[in-house]
Amino acid sequence: xxxxxxxxxxxxxxxxxxxxxxxxxxxxxxxxxxxxxxxxxxxxxxxxxxxxxxxxxxxxxxxxxxxxxxxxxxxxxxxxxxxxxxxxxxxxxxxxxxxxxxxxxxxxxxxxxxxxxxxxxxxxxxxxxxxxxxxxxxxxxxxxxxxxxxxxxxxxxxxxxxxxxxxxxxxxxxxxxxxxxxxxxxxxxxxxxxxxxxxxxxxxxxxxxxxxxxxxxxxxxxxxxxxxxxxxxxxxxxxxxxxxxxxxxxxxxxxxxxxxxxxxxxxxxxxxxxxxxxxxxxxxxxxxxxxxxxxxxxxxxxxxxxxxxxxxxx
Amino acid sequence: xxxxxxxxxxxxxxxxxxxxxxxxxxxxxxxxxxxxxxxxxxxxxxxxxxxxxxxxxxxxxxxxxxxxxxxxxxxxxxxxxxxxxxxxxxxxxxxxxxxxxxxxxxxxxxxxxxxxxxxxxxxxxxxxxxxxxxxxxxxxxxxxxxxxxxxxxxxxxxxxxxxxxxxxxxxxxxxxxxxxxxxxxxxxxxxxxxxxxxxxxxxxxxxxxxxxxxxxxxxxxxxxxxxxxxxxxxxxxxxxxxxxxxxxxxxxxxxxxxxxxxxxxxxxxxxxxxxxxxxxxxxxxxxxxxxxxxxxxxxxxxxxxxxxxxxxxx
Numbered sequence: 001x002x003x004x005x006x007x008x009x010x011x012x013x014x015x016x017x018x019x020x021x022x023x024x025x026x027x028x029x030x031x032x033x034x035x036x037x038x039x040x041x042x043x044x045x046x047x048x049x050x051x052x053x054x055x056x057x058x059x060x061x062x063x064x065x066x067x068x069x070x071x072x073x074x075x076x077x078x079x080x081x082x083x084x085x086x087x088x089x090x091x092x093x094x095x096x097x098x099x100x101x102x103x104x105x106x107x108x109x110x111x112x113x114x115x116x117x118x119x120x121x122x123x124x125x126x127x128x129x130x131x132x133x134x135x136x137x138x139x140x141x142x143x144x145x146x147x148x149x150x151x152x153x154x155x156x157x158x159x160x161x162x163x164x165x166x167x168x169x170x171x172x173x174x175x176x177x178x179x180x181x182x183x184x185x186x187x188x189x190x191x192x193x194x195x196x197x198x199x200x201x202x203x204x205x206x207x208x209x210x211x212x213x214x215x216x217x218x219x220x221x222x223x224x225x226x227x228x229x230x231x232x233x234x235x236x237x238x239x240x241x242x243x244x245x246x247x248x249x250x251x252x253x254x255x256x257x258x259x260x261x262x263x264x265x266x267x268x269x270x271x272x273x274x275x276x277x278x279x280x281x282x283x284x285x286x287x288x289x290x291x292x293x294x295x296x297x298x299x300x301x302x303x304x305x306x307x308x309x310x311x312x313x314x
Numbered sequence: 315x316x317x318x319x320x321x322x323x324x325x326x327x328x329x330x331x332x333x334x335x336x337x338x339x340x341x342x343x344x345x346x347x348x349x350x351x352x353x354x355x356x357x358x359x360x361x362x363x364x365x366x367x368x369x370x371x372x373x374x375x376x377x378x379x380x381x382x383x384x385x386x387x388x389x390x391x392x393x394x395x396x397x398x399x400x401x402x403x404x405x406x407x408x409x410x411x412x413x414x415x416x417x418x419x420x421x422x423x424x425x426x427x428x429x430x431x432x433x434x435x436x437x438x439x440x441x442x443x444x445x446x447x448x449x450x451x452x453x454x455x456x457x458x459x460x461x462x463x464x465x466x467x468x469x470x471x472x473x474x475x476x477x478x479x480x481x482x483x484x485x486x487x488x489x490x491x492x493x494x495x496x497x498x499x500x501x502x503x504x505x506x507x508x509x510x511x512x513x514x515x516x517x518x519x520x521x522x523x524x525x526x527x528x529x530x531x532x533x534x535x536x537x538x539x540x541x542x543x544x545x546x547x548x549x550x551x552x553x554x555x556x557x558x559x560x561x562x563x564x565x566x567x568x569x570x571x572x573x574x575x576x577x578x579x580x581x582x583x584x585x586x587x588x589x590x591x592x593x594x595x596x597x598x599x600x601x602x603x604x605x606x607x608x609x610x611x612x613x614x615x616x617x618x619x620x621x622x623x624x625x626x627x628x
Contacts (some may be wrong), residue, residue: 027537029389029460032356033353035351035352039348040450044402044436046436051440052438080344132446136356146342147342223342
């Protein structure tokens with residue numbers, strides 16, 4: 001069994017990267033991040049075994065990637081550029097070394113993908129595996145927040161919805177082959193960093209879709225002090241969603257509205273502005289609460305399986 | 315049972331603080347830290363129930379305070395000024411609310427003590443309580459690192475040693491009344507922020523004593539590529555240490571050398587310079603390894619109970 005210091009050294013080797021942002025990396029009392037004339041956006045996210053992931057469904061490499069990417073997604077939602085990450089790992093003393101180091105390899109892959117260098121961290125023993133990742137990035141001159149939407153703003157979402165939730169459901173059912181792209185999307189989530197940076201300056205408010213479109217829209221509504229109408233026929237559904245849902249007898253709208261873990265950006269745009277990306281799915285209204293509209297503009301109840309029993313504002 | 319959002323709101327209320335460093339605090343996708351022309355020092359530390367603390371010995375308020383203060387100590391060891399913290403809490407769903415909010419009160423107390431504002435965080439369910447705290451601060455123009463010591467540098471330590479380890483031993487034995495100041499010192503560790511800032515510019519290398527003087531000195535030795543001699547009679551022992559150790563039949567030097575959790579700063583100073591604080595306890599030498607010297611300058615073995623079976627460099 002390697003001791004803590006040997007483990008840290010193994011992580012350090014796997015995470016080596018050069019970056020103008022890092023003055024001093026892993027191995028001292030603190031890491032040193034180069035000065036920046038921008039405000040710094042900071043976020044932290046935890047992945048806990050048995051709560052956020054099941055090691056039977058997610059490899060340790062995917063877990064490492066996910067831990068960093070999910071935190072980076074919070075920076076994307078502010079329009080920030082990721083710079084460095086700190087990774088605090090709690091792992092059972094008896095975890096096999098190859099699994100432990102696969103986590104480092106997954107972190108290294110996300111580090112490379114997002115240009116977000118792991119500059120420090122912590123290792124502790126504990127009976128349940130967890131990874132807590134803090135990320136720091138350069139905020140844009142006008143950072144995107146949840147509270148900037150106004151009545152009349154158009155509501156948009158990047159990419160497509162429902163893929164990650166479907167992928168997870170398929171894995172749980174042992175039917176991953178039905179929609180491999182959705183499985184991959186859940187295993188290796190994509191943080192919309194480039195999109196967030198493009199939207200800063202155009203969007204009035206933004207959030208990343210981690211809990212599910214309806215729940216995250218509830219956060220936008222609460223922070224902005226208003227409500228939203230969502231036009232169901234406009235929801236951009238992931239490509240494999242409808243055929244796989246037919247086979248499974250699942251409502252694709254339920255996955256798109258409440259499935260979560262899409263990590264797309266949900267954002268509002270003031271009247272008269274047109275964002276360079278995203279699909280318009282509704283609008284902000286003065287009355288609090290969320291309303292779903294069908295193709296005739298009539299208010300409809302959310303799908304029963306969306307987990308939303310009532311439709312008040314949070 | 316309150317839900318996650320109600321819990322976050324309760325934390326937010328207890329942690330309210332104004333700070334020129336915080337542009338946007340708890341409640342959005344990311345916190346925003348005001349720009350600074352200094353390099354930023356970043357560190358993360360985890361406190362895990364059953365590993366780092368036992369809730370029978372440490373109140374939830376003490377735990378919250380300790381979580382923030384132990385991370386701040388890493389910034390102190392770089393000579394940095396703490397600015398903001400992010401707190402990731404993993405807690406059982408069934409934790410009583412008063413205990414949960416006592417953690418927030420303890421964090422608020424440390425936040426006030428160190429001027430280090432909790433600007434964000436994360437809450438997750440998990441069967442074992444843990445707090446992972448990330449801190450960010452302004453580094454001084456010449457940050458203190460572990461790797462800057464040279465042969466001939468004098469070795470110093472701030473404050474006194476052994477108090478925290480004695481306090482913990484007494485609590486475990488149900489004899490806390492024998493040395494209440496030591497118990498308090500363990501429960502409410504003190505991060506040496508002011509001392510670290512004073513030493514930046516004078517000290518050649520520094521580390522905070524969290525694992526124990528010998529182990530942390532081993533880190534300094536390894537990072538600087540040299541060895542150390544420690545003069546045992548010079549060790550500054552905490553005031554209550556000797557009488558309590560006599561009663562318990564414990565070697566006070568063993569607690570001072572290996573007890574850990576003192577969070578004093580261990581630092582080196584180039585020949586010819588005199589620091590404004592600290593006690594000189596030895597010197598850096600070219601030969602690797604750590605050597606303890608008695609009052610006659612003779613090499614002696616470390617106390618058996620110090621946990622050091624051999625004396626090589628790490």
